[in-house]
Amino acid sequence: MKTPAQVQRLQEELKRAIDQRDVFARELAKMLQHFEEKVRELSVIRRIGESLKYTRDVRKVFEVIIGTIMDDTNAENCSLMLLNRETGELTVKAARGQSDAVSSYFHTADRTGRTFRLGEGIAGWVAQHGEPLSIPDVSAGTVVPFYPELDEQGEPVPITDLSRNPQFVFAPDSAPPIGSLLCLPLVIDKEVVGVVNLSHPRPHAFSPVDQRVMTIITDQVAIALNSVQIFDDLQHLNLVLEEEVNRATEEMRRTNRELQVEISERERAERALRIQTEQLFQAQKMEAVGTLAGGIAHDFNNLLTQVIGFAELALIEPDHSPRWREYIARLPENAQRAARLISQLLTFSRQAATEPQALQLLHLIKETMKMLERTVPENISLRMKISPDVALVNADPTQMQQVILNLCINASHAMPNGGELTVGLENVTLDGAYCQQYACARPGDYVCLSVRDTGVGMAPEVQKRIFEPFFTTKGVGEGTGLGLAMVYGIVKSHEGHIHVTSEVEKGSEFRVYLPAMNVGATLVVAPEQESPVGGTETILMVEDQAEVLDAGQAMLEGLGYRVMTATNGEEAIEVYRAHRAEIDLVLTDMVMPKMGGQALYEALRQIDPAVKAVLMSGYSLKQDVDDLRAGGLKGFVQKPFNFVRLSRAVRQALDEQT
Ligand SMILES: Nc1ncnc2c1ncn2[C@@H]1O[C@H](COP(=O)(O)OP(=O)(O)OP(=O)(O)O)[C@@H](O)[C@H]1O
Ligand SMILES: [Mg+2]
Missing domain, CATH: 3.30.450.40 (GAF domain)
Known part of the structure; x- marks a missing residue:
């Protein structure tokens, strides 16, 4: 049996034990809760940490955070x-x-x-x-x-x-x-x-626990967000940088492209300048050669006149043996040939007389083509490529014919094995861009006469020199090298220019650009210039070549004149003496055997100081003609003449007051 005191002690001990147990239980519960919270906290940290380990995608991290919250709370x-x-x-x-x-x-x-x-x-x-x-x-x-x-x-x-x-x-x-x-x-x-x-x-x-857990979570979320944000910022920075680099690279590429364009533009300009300088140099050289050739031609002309004159004088002397007479007679003949060369040189140096008129090149081309058909070998086919409504040009028809003929003959020579010769005619407007390429061209409306062949072509070093007088690649006796020099001179004196393209073994093309006449001007000028004018007077025609004499007589008679003829100077003097009262005008060739036109004129003036005379010549000796005109000569006709030109010269001489 326990004493009451003992019982009380025991009870007290028990109570203490119970109290202690409660305290302990409470402590334990607290610890458990704390432990649980720590575990949750750790688990949140782990899960969020894991998500951060595997992804840097902010949106995914957010998803994980939300998922964690929903798992760990009642939300x-x-x-x-x-x-x-x-x-x-x-x-x-x-x-x-x-x-x-x-x-x-x-x-x-x-x-x-x-x-x-x-x-x-x-x-x-x-x-x-x-x-x-x-x-x-x-x-x-x-x-x-x-x-x-x-x-x-x-x-x-x-x-x-x-x-x-x-x-x-x-x-x-x-x-x-x-x-x-x-x-x-x-x-x-x-x-x-x-x-x-x-x-x-x-x-x-x-619950309050939810609230606590949430506080832990939000702390972790904030930390996670911070690192993700930093990463995100970095990524953003990276992106911005990348964009910046791309932009800079693109900018660099663009600048590079622009630079390339600029460089090629500059190279093009330099090339153009080089070509232009070369063209200018070439033109200056031609100018200098022209002046030189012109000077020489004049000297030669004077010399030739003397040769012809003295030879003719020598022929008058009756004491020569027949052999000597034959030798001397050859002199004027050869001198004439030399004179023809000189006239070509004069044409090149642009000192030949030109008689420009409103001219439709088409007619001239057709005429020339007819002539070529007969002379060009059969294995060369002739073609014409004529545009409609080609403008008129203000040009000398005889000279233009020389241009076409020379270019066509060269083309046919370039095709010894046959080929195709094409003559073209078209209206062309040259713009500033074209003229920048060709130093001698001026912008404006032109008529382009082109002659193209499928022949041997020219190497660049040949092409550079073709317009120089006496430059030829042809054998001795085959070419004088004056053809293109003449073409050059003629085209220059018509204020045109020539553009040549050529490829060896392929062929060449010569493009002659002549300024187009404006239509208004041609309407006024053309009819007046193109109609022949006639008369009823009597003309004495002196010409040694029978065909020319026949043709001239026919033309003059066709114009209404009465025509008397003589085939040389002596004969002419006789006819003149016999019919002095009837003859109103003497039309005489310049270069004739026995007595040339100039000598005849002088002789006629001895008989009749008021004699009216017109000289004809196949070549223009401009200075001489001018001198003769000053001495009373009434006119000069360039041969080959045509109806209009002859009629005008004759009429003008007849109408002139003495
Ligand atoms: N169509 C062409 N194809 C190839 N070469 C050409 C052509 N035209 C001219 N040539 C070259 O230009 C040179 C000079 O020509 P140019 O007409 O001035 O003289 P040529 O024909 O030689 O002699 P000429 O015309 O005085 O009888 C020629 O010798 C030839 O080498
Ligand atoms: Mg030639």
């Missing part, structure tokens, strides 16, 4: 918002909820998050104040510091029904009603960077 809806300090906007970065409506409320159609203003709604309040806010029962009269309305004294009126507060932003009507809310700020370095929202349709859904 049915959860959203994570980040705050942009500059704009003061809270943007939903991730959201999850039991109902679709919640998610559609938080996410806009383009998958970017819905935005709230700082201070707007519960999240806005929490972000602004940096304090968590728990509303255990949204509808019940919980007093919350949430935007209290102020009474008349300016004191906050306790909010009893939050859902009636105009500042409270609710989920859409279709969403399940919200019973309880928990909203926590995300803080890094004492600065709110966002909020986490939890809600449940039922009131009092979040």
Whole structure:
């Protein structure tokens, strides 16, 4: 049996033990809870840490955070918002909820998050104040510091029904009603960077443990966010840098391209300048050679006149043996040939007389082609490529014929094995760009006469020299090298230019550009110039070549004149003596055997100082003719003459007052 005292002691001990046990149990429970919290905390850290280990995609990290929160708390809806300090906007970065409506409320159609203003709604309040806010029962009269309305004294009126507060932003009507809310700020370095929202349709859904866990989670989330943000910033920086590099590279490429264009442009300009300089040099050289040739030609002319004169004088002497007479008779003949060369040189040096008129080159081409048909070998086919309505040119027909003939003969010579010779005629407008390429060209309207062959072509070093007088690649006796020099001189004196293209073994093309006459001018000039004028006077025609004499006589008679003829100077003097009263004009060839035209004229003037005479010649000895004109000569006709030219010269001489 125990004594009452013993019993009491025992009871006290038991009580103490029980107390101790309770304390111990409480301690244990506390420790367990602490332990549990630590485990949860660790598990949150681990899960978030894991997610960060495997992904640097911010959106995925957000998803993991939300998932962790939903797993570890009672929440049915959860959203994570980040705050942009500059704009003061809270943007939903991730959201999850039991109902679709919640998610559609938080996410806009383009998958970017819905935005709230700082201070707007519960999240806005929490972000602004940096304090968590728990509303255990949204509808019940919980007093919350949430935007209290102020009474008349300016004191906050306790909010009893939050859902009636105009500042409270609710989920859409279709969403399940919200019973309880928990909203926590995300803080890094004492600065709110966002909020986490939890809600449940039922009131009092979040236990104090939930709240504690949430505090742990939000700390971890903030840390995670920080590192993700840094990474994100880095990535963004990287992107910006990459863009910058791309932009700079593109800029560099563009500058490079521009530079390339500029370089090739400059190279082109330099090339053009080189070509132009060369062309100018070439033109200057031709000019110098022309002046030289002109000077020599004049000297030669004077010498030849003397040769012819003295030879003719020598022939008058009756004492020569027949052999000597034959030798001497050859002199004027050869001198004439030399004179023909001289006249070509004069043409080159542009000192030959030109008689320009409104001219349709087409007629001339047709005439020349007819002539060529007879002379060009059969294995060469002749073609014409004539554009319609080709403009007139102001040109000397005889010289133009020389141009066409020379170019065509050269072309046919270039095709010893046959080929195609094409003569073309077209209107061409030369613009500034063309003229920049060819130093001697001027912009404007031109008629282009072209002669193209499919012959041997020319090497560049030959092409450079073809217009020089006496430059020829032909054998002795085959070419004098004056053909193109003449063409050059003629075209120059008509203010035109020539453009040559050639390829060895392929062929060549000579394009002669002559300024087009404007239509108004041709209408006035052409008819007046083209009609022959006649008369009824008597003309003595002196010409040693029977065909020319016949032709001339026929033309003059056709014009209404009466014609007497003589085939040399002596005969002419006789006829003149016999018919002096009838003869109104003497038309005489310049170069004739026995007595030339000049000598005849002098002799006739001895008989009749008022004699009217016109000289004809196959070549123009301009200076001599001018001298003779000064001495009373009435006119000069360039051979081969045509109807119009002959008629005009004769009429003009007859009409002139003595
Ligand atoms: N169509 C062409 N094809 C190839 N080479 C040509 C052509 N035209 C001219 N040539 C070259 O130009 C040179 C000079 O020509 P040019 O007409 O001045 O003299 P030529 O024909 O040699 O002699 P000439 O015309 O005085 O009888 C020729 O010798 C020839 O080498
Ligand atoms: Mg020639």
